[in-house]
Amino acid sequence: MKKLLIVFLSILFVVSAFSFKAIMVTDTGGLGDKSFNDGTWAGVKRAAAELGIDAQVIQSYEQADYVSNLTKAAQEIQKEPDGGIVYAVGFMMTDALFEVAQQFPDVYFAGIDIAPSSDNVPPNVICFLFKEQESAFLVGYIAAATTRANKVGFIGGIPIPPVERFRYGFETGVKVFNDLHGTNVQIIKGYTNQFSDPKKGKDLALSQFAEGVDIIFHASGACGNGVIEAAKEKMVSLVGKDDLKSILEYAFEKGGYFAMGVDVDQDYMAPGVVLASAMKGVDTASYLGVKWAYEGNWTPGIHKLGLAENGVRMSPMKYTKGLVENRTLAELAYLVTLIKKGILTVPETEEALKSFRTPNIVFPF
Template sequence: MKFKKALALGLAAALTISLAACGGSKGGDKEKSGSDSSEKKSDYSVAMITDTGGINDQSFNQSAWEGLQELSEETGAEVNYIESKQVSDFVTNLERLGDKGATLLWGVGYACADAIEEAAQSNPDLQYAIVDNAYENTPDNVTGVMFRAQEPSFMVGYVAGKTTETNQVGFVGGIASGLIDQFQYGYEAGVQYAAKELGKDIKVSVQYAESFSDAAKGKAIASKMYSEGCDVVYHAAGGSGTGVIEAAKEADKWVIGVDRDQAYLAPDNVLTSALKLVGKAVKEVSLDAMNSGEIGGQTLTYGLKEECVGIPEEHGNMPEGVYEETLAVADKIKSGELTAPSTEDEYNEFVAK
């Protein structure tokens, strides 16, 4: 039990562990920079472009920027960002940040993949990195950062299955993709794993907002789910997900957050959150690039084994015992005894067992 508590605490506090231990969206009008006000100095500059969810999406863009801010505070490195408004802005934003002297440039989200690849080919002297994308042939000056998002999604699905009283739960996605499949099918599998333990049938309703920035659409979808009987809804929808959380507050139902601990957005309604420590990864990869000079040509993958995903330690809204049971499930995933599915085919195989 000591290890389980340490895992959750470490995730909640975003433990700093070495890069060796760890391993989507559209372009821009806002720019921000920052550096440590202490005596630490650095000539190193790191910059990022967001996807259309914006820097304050309460999700992975915000987490990435927080990671760069921590890097600046600890090393004195200069950090900057530009918010993206549409896909066509990505390349322009990367060029702007490169012209301003950035040494390492980040694209946050898989939708930045083409822009990052184009910029990297045009600027072989610069380093690039991207969150949530793995290239078939990774350029020598590009680092991909991926997460096994199906693992924390399985955990929160298990929580949902153990919590629902109506035996109906929901999932709201942003834009359908192989990446979001990890969240959906990991979640659905976790729900069904709990249902099997409980000896009952639980229905999972799934719908996509077709956007990572349309909070109104997210709210409308979730409101309908709640009105039709769902009492727990998990979102993997970026900025659209803030609408899902608003719907939960209005319906006084449970919602599950994503990427960051989103309990602060609705303390009485957020059941838990599927943590994906984007900021930690961005910080650690940037620090490694800063220290070693070149880190490209590879994809780094983070999951439960690396203590880079999970659920928050705070669990006061969960039914008694569910938190501990969920950590036991996480141990099975970590050991390899249980494999969380990330695709529809894997999910079908999982539930057929």
């Protein structure tokens, strides 16, 4: 019995000696945003379950928490015999990530939506960036094709680069539809200037609806939960019922009020009211970062993901595809091939947006 106990303890020691941990530090939006942070955490959890490792979250409540939380996470990783990886989530954590990563060269760090100020990325850091403009182009085209008011809205959180890339893509999608179909769909734009207050998102959405908008695309984190709530309230007030069948029947005949989700598939949050979601693979990026660090397949630097890399996409429109004409969906599928081939380039800067001209596109059907 004593020998068995010694063998068991030896095995236990070997297992614990090769422990590996993944720690995600949220931005101020935090878990429960049903968007950016939740999507990233889903990827970390998926990797942890597959690899049999520990995964933890450290919540940031204000920007002043970033350096201390990343430092705490790195110190926790250093306690692990086999190391681990720290995830910094969001553009606002850029300075904090590079400050802390330099202090802990033996710890892997990964940043979501974080870009270095130069090409000199520390060897222990991976940065995942996305071509948000490409997925936003898709929902912009859908919005322009679906609106009955000829006026759609965009609500951003803080106008940081990822949010602005969503706006550029959305505006481009509307413009391309207008140019190809001779329409004049207008865009109203606004910002909540934060990511964590659904009430601000709802108030701004209601304001845009009052200005005649019938579809709003948000890129505003948890503020977008309020945008979706506002669209649902407006739609239910028209329909008189809140069940999916009644909403779809009314929308198919008369239109209504809609929201468009962001980062993850948010269509489920208000079935029939969330028309589509512009998704980016934050879950894929966070999964890959953990896996690469664990397996030793670490390539530091920037990894940029777009349609061609399957890093961004549009939701499958599980509830609402029937509200969009088949020809529009076919056109969109063809435009995706042009984007992947580089024939249609969706602007990723304000300057490129201003100078953008719709190329000569002829649909083969």
